[in-house]
Amino acid sequence: MVQDIRIAVIGMGPRGLGAIEALFATLTDGISVTLDLFDPRPCPGAGPNFSPSQNSLNLLNLPLRAVDLPSPPRNFPSLAEWLGQDKKAMETYPSRAQLGSYLTGRFANLVEAGQAGVTISQHQLAADQLLRDAADGWWIRAAGARHGPYDEVLLAQGQPATAPDQQLAKWHEHARCGVRDVVSVYPDHELLDAASGWAGKVVAVRGMGLATLDAIRLLTLGQGGKFRDGEYLPSGREPLRILPFSLNGLPPYPKPETLAIDARFAPSREETGSFCAALRRAIDLPGEGAIEALCEAIVPPVIRVLESQSVDLSEHEIRSWLACEQNAPGEQEVRGPVDVLRAGIAMAAGETPPDIGYTIGQIWRKWQNELREVYNPSAPRPGTISALIAFDEGLKRYSYGPPLSTMTELLTLVEAGRVDLRAANDPDILMTRDGWQLVEEDETARVVAIVDAVLPTPQLGQMTDPLIAALRDSGDLTAIGPKLGVKLRPDGGVIGRAGPLPGLSLLGRLGLGSVIAVDSLHDCFGAAADRWAAGVVSRALR
Structure with a gap:
């Protein structure tokens, strides 16, 4: 039958x-x-x-x-x-x-x-x-x-x-009342249409993730600009300056440039087995204990990878980094966004040894399938769910990284003054008659448009x-x-x-x-x- x-x-x-x-x-x-x-x-x-x-x-x-x-x-x-x-x-x-x-x-x-x-x-x-x-x-x-x-x-x-958050809703209302724009990065044809009126003007991009990199490429290369011999050649149709910003102001870290560099971060079969076992234990623990259990499995491969690349860091330093990541993701970083950008490029190219964060992020990326395989069929308690989701989301600045070439282009635009990162870290944005101002008492930080590059x-x-x-x-x-x-x-x-x-x-x-x-x-x-x-x-x- x-x-x-x-x-x-x-x-x-x-x-x-x-x-x-x-x-x-x-x-x-x-x-x-x-x-x-x-x-x-x-x-x-x-x-x-x-x-x-x-x-x-x-x-x-x-x-x-x-x-x-x-x-x-x-x-x-x-x-x-x-x-x-x-x-x-x-x-x-x-x-x-x-x-x-x-x-x-x-x-x-x-x-x-x-x-x-x-x-x-x-x-x-x-x-x-x-x-x-x-x-x-x-x-x-x-x-x-x-x-x-x-x-x-x-x-x-x-x-x-999805309904816009409170900040974005206010900006949309402000844009409807004057000659100013709030545009999403996607669909890209709508952004390109709007950008045709921004030549020689200053615009901002909300977010510092992968969508922001798309927005910047569309506002530069998409307007006819070119990269040649390490320099940016403007077309005259692009904005005068682009000011990206986010809650922490940190650009994402690029993925390792080649398979050989990427292979340096590969966990062993035993290390992966220990991670899966730790994750199974973590799922049955309260939130804070769950992350601590995971960190026990993360520390050994991080030490091994760093030692293999002649990086002398103590176990205490690695545990301190992970403890900060658990409670305040990204606050381990004391450098400015341009220095972070340069450091990420150098590590991805294999020109400098990786730091703790980059090493953890690359190992975590290689455990994404195991993370899903153990977590998804389970039923963690609510606090554990929130803790594990937050930990994974925080590490995305490393694990979901863009191509190295994209970040190298971004650095070129920064050095050319086309992308300006001085307001990158959670600016106090003021609404003005003709747009918004990202830095108080700085007329050069006035923008006529904001591109929303934050995924709800x-x-x-x-x-x-x-x-x-x-x-x-x-x-x-x-x-x-x-x-x-x-x-x-x-x-x-x-x-x-x-x-x-x-x-x-x-x-x-x-x-x-x-x-x-x-x-x-x-x-x-x-x-x-x-x-x-x-x-x-x-x-x-x-």
């Missing part, structure tokens, strides 16, 4: 693609699937972050050699093979548009090859309402039409629309997306903790106010807290998708 099930996937970016691939790989004989996909964007598989139409200046923060996605159920080349690149190109950083085109092609191949017993329908529509009928399952409303019923619905939208946190309470907001207000979606995302079972099943909701699942960023390290391409194609697919098949067979 064949069991028929109907599944809807809402959101067809990399997360939706990874889920479908996992489902295809998990399906067994005796199950027939009708699969409906909902996404208003034209390039399924890519999502907005990797849209093939975005500017080629927006680069991945992974070298080509590190984009090692699992092979799909149907034969399809790797990204390097798809791009036709040889071994010499493995250290280059592809554009996000290139990856998006690849993912769209990977999705098309999956659909064209098909699978016995699976029927796929694509709806280029935004789902704006999701309702459950106790008799026949879930119904989706999109563009005024009703679709369903479905036995299973997967929410895989990525970062839904996935706080369920701040979501304005109609579908998510309605599910939250009805109690179908509940937060796992303050300032965190949705409460989920290990297989992505949603836990509402009244308990688990049959047939409703969520994967990705909006589950932060139930899952960890979600801002990763590899997580889209990893164990989380496999657990969801296994849950779907198990429920169908029951």
